[in-house]
Amino acid sequence: MSVVTIRPARTLDAGKLADIMGAANAQLGWLPKLYSGAEEIMLVGDMIAAGWVRTAYVDDALAGFIARKGTEIHGLYLRPHLQGQGVARKLITDAQRNANNLGLWSYQANERATRFYGKAGFGEISRTDGEGNDAKLPDIRFEWQRENG
Numbered sequence: 001m002s003v004v005t006i007r008p009a010r011t012l013d014a015g016k017l018a019d020i021m022g023a024a025n026a027q028l029g030w031l032p033k034l035y036s037g038a039e040e041i042m043l044v045g046d047m048i049a050a051g052w053v054r055t056a057y058v059d060d061a062l063a064g065f066i067a068r069k070g071t072e073i074h075g076l077y078l079r080p081h082l083q084g085q086g087v088a089r090k091l092i093t094d095a096q097r098n099a100n101n102l103g104l105w106s107y108q109a110n111e112r113a114t115r116f117y118g119k120a121g122f123g124e125i126s127r128t129d130g131e132g133n134d135a136k137l138p139d140i141r142f143e144w145q146r147e148n149g
Contacts, residue, residue: 002058004087006094009053009065014045017053017065017077024064024077030109034134047074054094056087066091073104083112092120101145108138117142 009017018040025031035043044067047053052067052074064078064087073095078087095102106113108127118124122142130137 004090005057006054006090009048009055011045011048013055013062014041014048016062018044020064020079021075021077023080027080028110031107032135054091056091058082058087063087064091066095068095071099071102073102088116089120096144101143103141103143105133105139105141108140114140
């Protein structure tokens with residue numbers, strides 16, 4: 001059984017994390033490529049510098065990351081071959097551990113993500129036509145609230 005370790009991202013992780021983000025997005029045939037590789041590295045680097053990013057390692061190999069600012073999750077990405085193996089669940093659980101509520105947006109076309117967030121306890125709050133996101137694709141607002149008890 002593989003060991004999954006969650007820890008803060010380091011500045012030097014930016015290139016590898018941008019590669020993971022690019023590979024994860026590339027497998028979604030309906031998602032347009034919005035940024036160049038250099039722009040993706042800069043975007044991830046800025047999130048790391050702001051302290052938003054926590055990484056997942058599987059058996060000491062970088063597997064993915066979550067970017068969270070306060071209660072808002074801005075991205076969750078895994079190497080495509082590691083999807084469905086519980087790594088993303090560990091990243092979400094780590095985020096939930098230190099929060100009373102979390103929110104995020106996901107594209108309506110990403111049915112796998114919709115199922116995943118539902119299983120992780122996130123409820124659908126609303127749907128939009130996508131006018132407010134960079135890709136201009138219909139999206140869904142999800143929110144999670146810690147249960148009292």
